[in-house]
Amino acid sequence: GNSVTQMEGPVTLSEEAFLTINCTYTATGYPSLFWYVQYPGEGLQLLLKATKADDKGSNKGFEATYRKETTSFHLEKGSVQVSDSAVYFCALSSNFGNEKLTFGTGTRLTIIP
Amino acid sequence: GAVVSQHPSRVICKSGTSVKIECRSLDFQATTMFWYRQFPKQSLMLMATSNEGSKATYEQGVEKDKFLINHASLTLSTLTVTSAHPEDSSFYICSARDARSTYEQYFGPGTRLTVT
Numbered sequence: 541g542n543s544v545t546q547m548e549g550p551v552t553l554s555e556e557a558f559l560t561i562n563c564t565y566t567a568t569g570y571p572s573l574f575w576y577v578q579y580p581g582e583g584l585q586l587l588l589k590a591t592k593a594d595d596k597g598s599n600k601g602f603e604a605t606y607r608k609e610t611t612s613f614h615l616e617k618g619s620v621q622v623s624d625s626a627v628y629f630c631a632l633s634s635n636f637g638n639e640k641l642t643f644g645t646g647t648r649l650t651i652i653p
Numbered sequence: 654g655a656v657v658s659q660h661p662s663r664v665i666c667k668s669g670t671s672v673k674i675e676c677r678s679l680d681f682q683a684t685t686m687f688w689y690r691q692f693p694k695q696s697l698m699l700m701a702t703s704n705e706g707s708k709a710t711y712e713q714g715v716e717k718d719k720f721l722i723n724h725a726s727l728t729l730s731t732l733t734v735t736s737a738h739p740e741d742s743s744f745y746i747c748s749a750r751d752a753r754s755t756y757e758q759y760f761g762p763g764t765r766l767t768v769t
Contacts, residue, residue, distance in 0.1 A: 583760035639750055643696040
């Protein structure tokens with residue numbers, strides 16, 4: 541079956557530090573990959589996505605590249621801000637049009653000034 | 654952007670009673686809605702998929718008679734936890750798929766259920 545493994549948190553960084561949150565997956569076929577973010581007191585929001593190998597998703601300074609050879613979709617940001625403090629979830633959907641999502645356990649990120 | 658609301662945001666009920674949670678898509682039509690359960694420090698677990706006008710599809714291990722799902726309109730789905738017990742205490746999250754989108758889901762803010 542499908543599964544997503546992401547690095548355990550919590551992660552605490554200073555403002556302007558470089559961020560990497562690792563995510564690897566197991567899936568049949570050619571999954572679509574997603575990063576969702578959950579700010580305190582809010583619902584999950586789609587941060588970025590990639591639907592095929594070598595695609596790079598990007599949004600709000602965050603990037604992730606779909607690496608089929610390493611089955612990875614690591615989230616990166618070059619300079620984090622306090623407002624990036626949230627919980628980040630890596631997820632996959634097993635094939636186009638199949639909207640069932642499989643989530644990782646989430647990584648809580650705290651940015652300190 | 655697309656907004657999904659849930660009501661109530663938190664509820665406390667006594668063991669043996671039933672609780673209804675509403676999920677609404679406020680500015681789009683949702684042919685498909687999903688219900689998830691999230692345990693502390695754990696991931697979201699898909700409970701069921703509901704399609705407007707048809708019976709919900711439950712994931713393996715989820716009791717359909719305990720977690721009743723109704724998707725009566727294109728903007729409303731409800732989850733009723735029947736005869737609730739303390740082990741049903743959890744964070745319940747719904748999401749809705751825009752009828753115009755192929756795969757993007759929009760999530761509600763969640764409902765915290767505590768059964769005493």
